[in-house]
Amino acid sequence: MLQVDQLTTADSKVSLQDISFQFDAGNIYTILGRTGAGKTELLRALMGLNPLVEGDIQLDGQSIAKRPVKDRSMSLVYQQFINYPHLSVLDNVAFPLRRQGKRKAEAQSLAAKMLTTVGLGDFVQRRPAQLSGGQQQRVALARAMVKKSRILMLDEPLANLDYKLREQLREEFPRLVAGNDDSIILYTTTEPREAMELGNTMIVMTDGRIVASGPPAALFAHPPTKDAASVISDPPISFISGFVRSGALYFGEGQLAPNNGLQLPPDGPVTIALRPDAIEPGGAFNATIGLSEFSGSETIVHLDFDFGRAIMLVEGIETFEAGTRLSVSIQAEHLMLFASDGQNITIRTK
Amino acid sequence: MNKFYHILKTLFLFGWSLFVVFPFLWALTTSFKDANAITSGATYIPWVDYEPSTQGWSSLFTTGSQGINIVGPFIDSAAVTLIASLVSLALGTLAAYGLSRFEYRLGFVKNSDITFFFISQRIMPPIVLAIPFFLMLKELGALDTIFGLVLVYIALLLPIAVWVMTDFFAGIPKELDEMAMTDGCSPIGAFFRVVLPNSVPGLVVAGMFCLIFGWNDFFFAFTLTFTETQLLPVSIVSLNSSVTPWWSLSAFALISVAPLACVAVIVERYMSRGTMSGAIR
Numbered sequence: 001m002l003q004v005d006q007l008t009t010a011d012s013k014v015s016l017q018d019i020s021f022q023f024d025a026g027n028i029y030t031i032l033g034r035t036g037a038g039k040t041e042l043l044r045a046l047m048g049l050n051p052l053v054e055g056d057i058q059l060d061g062q063s064i065a066k067r068p069v070k071d072r073s074m075s076l077v078y079q080q081f082i083n084y085p086h087l088s089v090l091d092n093v094a095f096p097l098r099r100q101g102k103r104k105a106e107a108q109s110l111a112a113k114m115l116t117t118v119g120l121g122d123f124v125q126r127r128p129a130q131l132s133g134g135q136q137q138r139v140a141l142a143r144a145m146v147k148k149s150r151i152l153m154l155d156e157p158l159a160n161l162d163y164k165l166r167e168q169l170r171e172e173f174p175r176l177v178a179g180n181d182d183s184i185i186l187y188t189t190t191e192p193r194e195a196m197e198l199g200n201t202m203i204v205m206t207d208g209r210i211v212a213s214g215p216p217a218a219l220f221a222h223p224p225t226k227d228a229a230s231v232i233s234d235p236p237i238s239f240i241s242g243f244v245r246s247g248a249l250y251f252g253e254g255q256l257a258p259n260n261g262l263q264l265p266p267d268g269p270v271t272i273a274l275r276p277d278a279i280e281p282g283g284a285f286n287a288t289i290g291l292s293e294f295s296g297s298e299t300i301v302h303l304d305f306d307f308g309r310a311i312m313l314v315e316g317i318e319t320f321e322a323g324t325r326l327s328v329s330i331q332a333e334h335l336m337l338f339a340s341d342g343q344n345i346t347i348r349t350k
Numbered sequence: 351m352n353k354f355y356h357i358l359k360t361l362f363l364f365g366w367s368l369f370v371v372f373p374f375l376w377a378l379t380t381s382f383k384d385a386n387a388i389t390s391g392a393t394y395i396p397w398v399d400y401e402p403s404t405q406g407w408s409s410l411f412t413t414g415s416q417g418i419n420i421v422g423p424f425i426d427s428a429a430v431t432l433i434a435s436l437v438s439l440a441l442g443t444l445a446a447y448g449l450s451r452f453e454y455r456l457g458f459v460k461n462s463d464i465t466f467f468f469i470s471q472r473i474m475p476p477i478v479l480a481i482p483f484f485l486m487l488k489e490l491g492a493l494d495t496i497f498g499l500v501l502v503y504i505a506l507l508l509p510i511a512v513w514v515m516t517d518f519f520a521g522i523p524k525e526l527d528e529m530a531m532t533d534g535c536s537p538i539g540a541f542f543r544v545v546l547p548n549s550v551p552g553l554v555v556a557g558m559f560c561l562i563f564g565w566n567d568f569f570f571a572f573t574l575t576f577t578e579t580q581l582l583p584v585s586i587v588s589l590n591s592s593v594t595p596w597w598s599l600s601a602f603a604l605i606s607v608a609p610l611a612c613v614a615v616i617v618e619r620y621m622s623r624g625t626m627s628g629a630i631r
Contacts, residue, residue: 049528069531082529086547099534143533 001025002046002151002184007055009045009208014038016045017208019055023151026181028174030199030216031188032231038208039188040079043153046186047074059150070099072151075144079156081136083128089115089139090124096147114146115139118176134165141176152177153186158194173198192234196220204228226271226342235276235300238310239338242272249337252307255285258332263347265337270345273336276300276313283329292320303328374604381406381601388596406597409589410605417598420605423585427565428609430496430581434503435560439553441504442511447541449512450519451527465516468509476569487574494578502570507560514559518552519545554620558613565610582606 002023009016016038023029033039044050046057048069057065064072075096083092093111098104115121118138120131128136137157144152158166177185189195195202196216204212204219204227212219212228223229229237242251245267249259257272287303287310294300294317301312301320312328320326336346379394382402393399409417445468448454449461483502484493492498522545530540546553571581583606589598 047532049531068536069528070534070536074532076529076532078525078529080523080525082523082525084526084529084544084548086544096533099539147533 001060003056003058003061004046005056005058007042007045007057008053009041009050010053014041015208016041019208019210021203021210021213023184023186025150025184027200028177028185028187028198029201029203030195031186031203031205032190032192032195033188033205034190034231037205037231039205040155041208042205043076043155043186043188046072046151047076047153048072073149074151074153075147075149077137077140077144077152077154077157079159081133081140081160083136083139083143085128087127088124089120089126089128089131092128092139093142093146096143100147111142111146114142118142118145134161134169137161137169145177148183150182151184151186153188155188156190157187159190170194170197192220192232195232202232204231206231222344222346223336224344226273226338226344229273229336229338229344233275235295235311235313237276238274238308240272240274240305240308240310241269242307243267243269251305255307258330258335260332261348262332262335262337263349265339265345269340271338271340273338274310274330275334275336276311278331278334279303279310279312279328280331281312281314281326281328283327285328285330287326287328289320289322289324289326291322292318301326374607377600377603380596381598381604383597385593385597403597406595406601409595409598410601417595418585418588420582420585420602423580423582424605426496426579427571427582430499430503431561431564434500434507434564435557437500437504438507438511438560439557442508442556443515443546443549443553445508446512446515446519447545449516451524465512468512471505471509480570480573483570483574493574494576496579498574499571499579499581502574503564503567506567506570507564510559510563511556514556515549515552518549518555522548550620554617558617558621561613562610565606 004019004021004023007016007019014036019042031039031042041050045052048064048067052065055065056063059073084095087095090108090111093114094104094107097107097110102110112121112124115124118141120135120138120142123131123135128139131139137160141154141157144154158169161169177183187195187198189198199216201213202216202219203210204223206227211231212224219228220232223232226239230239240251242249242257244250244264247264249257249262249264249270249272251257251272285305287305290302290304290309292299292301297316299314299316299318299320301314303310303312303326333348336344339345375394379396380388382396382404383393383400384403384405387393387400387403390400396402410420411417413419449465454461454464483505487493487498487502490498490501492501526544526548527537527540530544531537535543566583567581568583571584572587575581575584586599586602586606589595589602
């Protein structure tokens with residue numbers, strides 16, 4: 001178990017602010033956040049690469065905050081596929097094993113096995129520069145995994161790969177890291193889909209803080225704060241100012257919003273969050289089409305309502321002409337309400 | 351168009367090569383001439399244009415009025431240059447690594463100021479340093495010794511090594527060191543096992559600069575030695591007499607250039623850029 005208490009750093013770019021969390025063995029934690037949210041900073045702080053201003057890191061009850069990097073039983077895979085250019089692929093993967101004191105033959109044998117696991121069994125004698133981007137990242141992954149560290153940290157490992165390779169490695173990832181119930185895997189990403197797909201537990205970070213954590217499905221369904229909802233949603237969620245008065249929900253200046261199935265808070269201002277699937281073509285609301293873009297088998301339509309802007313997701317590829325008016329409906333079961341302090345106050349009655 | 355460009359490029363390169371090599375060819379032919387052949391106009395082909403003579407070469411290995419023996423100065427020069435270059439390279443590389451990877455601050459003094467301090471040693475004209483060096487070596491009892499010259503040359507070559515290597519290390523991603531540490535190296539282990547093997551081109555360039563500056567220095571070799579120790583550039587002065595012995599000077603010039611040329615040819619392959627490809631993307 002990895003226990004982090006009140007972790008605070010003072011890096012020049014992003015500082016961690018009072019982070020406390022417990023990571024349990026055998027789990028994959030995906031850390032989701034936008035660029036600059038502090039994901040990399042958290043991994044570097046755990047690894048000992050960035051100094052702590054305050055706080056403690058405990059592994060199985062023992063503080064490791066003051067241990068040198070090499071003695072922390074942690075592995076890190078960088079976003080930028082870092083490998084040793086002067087060593088062959090085999091020696092790259094054998095490198096950490098040699099540092100653990102293993103004999104050359106044993107280290108190379110274990111490295112060769114690991115390279116076979118990641119699908120690079122035929123490339124052992126090549127140099128990293130002779131491999132493609134995806135293969136280079138597999139070398140980095142193999143080197144991190146061969147050590148059998150207690151904690152395996154992957155810092156946006158797929159971010160620099162092209163779409164196809166990213167999809168392929170994302171599918172393979174659970175198989176690659178499977179089989180070690182003692183280890184804790186921390187995986188950072190900026191992509192909500194990746195975070196929800198790969199992790200048992202999802203941690204959402206903004207501005208150097210953890211703003212939400214929990215099972216991905218539950219977090220997606222009920223993000224605790226407006227910030228968390230904003231980070232988790234892809235395509236982006238739209239926030240519209242509104243208010244509650246006399247048991248009714250209103251958008252902007254006073255257009256009645258649907259509220260069936262919602263338990264409304266007392267009278268006062270609220271922020272209404274519209275997920276892209278909450279809006280459907282055909283209905284009582286009129287909007288001007290701003291932009292429409294294809295995303296695979298879906299069409300994303302940007303709409304300008306009188307009360308604000310929102311995004312609609314339409315199944316299939318459809319053409320929407322910019323500047324024309326469109327009637328849409330808003331589904332109350334996909335609405336969320338946030339209080340002025342950003343807390344999620346959505347309560348569903350059914 | 352491509353063919354025309356290719357021919358033009360070949361002609362240009364041929365002309366440029368001739369321009370670079372010609373002084374050496376000139377020195378080589380001159381070294382095999384005697385006084386008569388030298389004063390009878392520009393001649394190039396031995397046995398056809400002039401009768402070759404080994405007088406120029408033999409005068410460099412005899413003592414007395416016939417010439418000077420350069421074996422001793424050659425060995426002294428090689429010893430001083432090699433030792434000073436190696437020590438400068440070792441110390442300079444470590445200093446450069448520190449400057450490129452760690453942040454130092456003492457009052458208003460920062461990393462950039464320390465780097466400038468090193469380079470500033472080369473900004474001063476040598477004459478400014480001559481008297482302090484002379485007095486310090488005198489105090490140490492190291493005037494006119496190889497040891498004294500090595501000390502002075504280290505002071506002169508260290509800034510070059512620091513300057514070249516600081517620039518080179520700046521091009522090696524810091525993440526590579528960090529990766530080595532996460533893989534089980536101490537910071538110094540990361541330097542020796544990962545950073546240094548990937549710094550060979552930088553080491554070669556810095557080493558070549560040190561060798562060239564050390565080997566060619568005349569000023570300090572002249573002002574800090576008398577009779578016991580004599581380096582190659584100084585020994586050539588003793589060849590001067592009422593008649594300038596161009597044949598000996600030419601042979602001497604070729605001998606003094608030869609070691610550096612050999613080293614350059616051997617290490618040229620290590621000077622190529624791009625060794626960091628595959629390190630980080």
